[in-house]
Amino acid sequence: MTIFDKFRPFLDRYTxxxxxxxxxxxxxxxAFTSPTRAAGNGRSLVLAGTNNYLGLTFDPRVKRAAKDAIDAYGTGTTGSRMANGSYRDHVSLEEGLADWLGMPSVxxxxxxxxxxxxxxxTLAGPKDLxxxxRDSHASIYDACTMSRAKMVRFAHNDPKSLDEKLAKYKGSVTxxxxxxxxxxxxxxxxxxPVADFVExxxxxxxxxxxxxxxSIGVFGEEGRGVADQAGVLDEIDFFTGTFSKSFGSVGxxxxxxHEDFGRLQPLMRSYTFTAAPSPAxxxxxxxxxxxxxxxxxxxxxLWKSAHRVHQGLKQLGFEPCSPPSPIVAVEIGSDIEGIMSWTQLIxxxxxxxxxxxxxxxxxACLLRLSLSAAHTEEDIETILFAFGKLAATRESMGQSHAAE
Known part of the structure; x- marks a missing residue:
């Protein structure tokens, strides 16, 4: 027995x-030649899996700002803001986000x-709930574990399930x-259904x-997200987001x-004990x-492309996992079928x-697409053409199995 035996199902899949x-x-x-085009394994590829929702990774204004920051401040911060201090753009970025979201603490x-x-x-501790x-991102699960608070899951996107869980545990939370x-x-x-959850x-x-x-950059007025689109942004207590998708950066x-939230910076371990975002x-x-x-x-x-791809995949016989959004996923069957299908798309x-x-x-085994505002008409045609060939292959294979 080795330390790797418990990983055998994953290792078999990876092999x-x-x-x-x-x-x-x-x-x-x-090589990357645009937000939606790259070269890999000797092929020219249309990129439909990068989360580059607004296509800003190649925006000349964003690129120039990153280059100017390197010239002014160098390539790295070499430590946390608690130890090495804050750079100008760290502070002004927080101020800009606070103004945009209407939240005093960022x-x-x-x-x-x-x-x-x-x-x-940081917010939750052993006495909290x-x-x-249930379908939360790994970072949420990991944060719950780090908090040492009791964690309870409710059914995905189900306000009734949340209501029942809160009622059940209400008397036991100190x-x-x-x-x-x-x-x-x-x-x-x-x-x-954010408004229902808020209620x-x-x-x-x-x-x-x-x-x-x-969802930030994609939904709501000025791209402030789903909570804003639902009209309840001012009733949200805490809000997290990323720069690695719609913003075309990292961070x-x-x-x-709540104003006191911003004063908790020294207690935030993932803020205090890691290097601050690079100047670029x-x-x-x-x-x-x-x-x-x-x-x-x-x-x-972006939304025009999302609706077109969603409709096109349905016409080809695929069933997207959700209504139209910038993420379009289709369930593909087994691990082996998923790997073979992905390879054919490449x-x-x-x-x-x-x-x-x-x-x-x-x-679920998924083929997952993320659409971009930078996708051209030719890009969308390539996406649907590739899935059309995949649909024909799957139909042919199904007929072959039926004949056997």
């Missing part, structure tokens, strides 16, 4: 992937993952209760935290309508913020995400 011409787990790219972190650790693991959506949801769920692409939280007098990592933030990352996110705020044209293009010039258990809800 299968390694035997393919292109490994879907961490595929190497040799803390910028090095990644979006660390934003959830900073907020949840965390009630989270501290505070925080409900944790997401705006747009990253695997299936489904949107939370349940108000009924029970508990706090609510929303992770808008995939994250946590925000709150902070400057890029700062430069992206006004583009996101004023990006109605970008959002219009051969057709299309890169999407292959998502397999245990990283997916309900142990």
């Amino acid at each position: 299968l992937a390694e035997q393919m011409e292109t490994n879907p787990f961490g595929m190497p790219f040799s 803390v910028v972190t090095t990644t979006g993952y660390q934003a959830n650790l900073a907020a949840i693991a 965390l009630v989270i959506d 501290g505070s209760t925080i409900v944790v949801i997401e705006g747009l769920y990253s695997m299936f692409g489904d949107v939370a 349940v939280c108000k009924k029970h007098g508990v706090y609510i935290l929303i992770d808008e990592a995939h 994250g933030f946590c925000a709150s309508k 990352d902070a400057a890029a996110a700062k430069a992206a913020l006004p583009i996101v705020r004023d990006g109605d044209d970008l959002r219009d293009r 051969e057709s010039g299309l890169y999407v995400n292959l998502a397999l258990p245990p990283t997916t809800p309900q142990n």
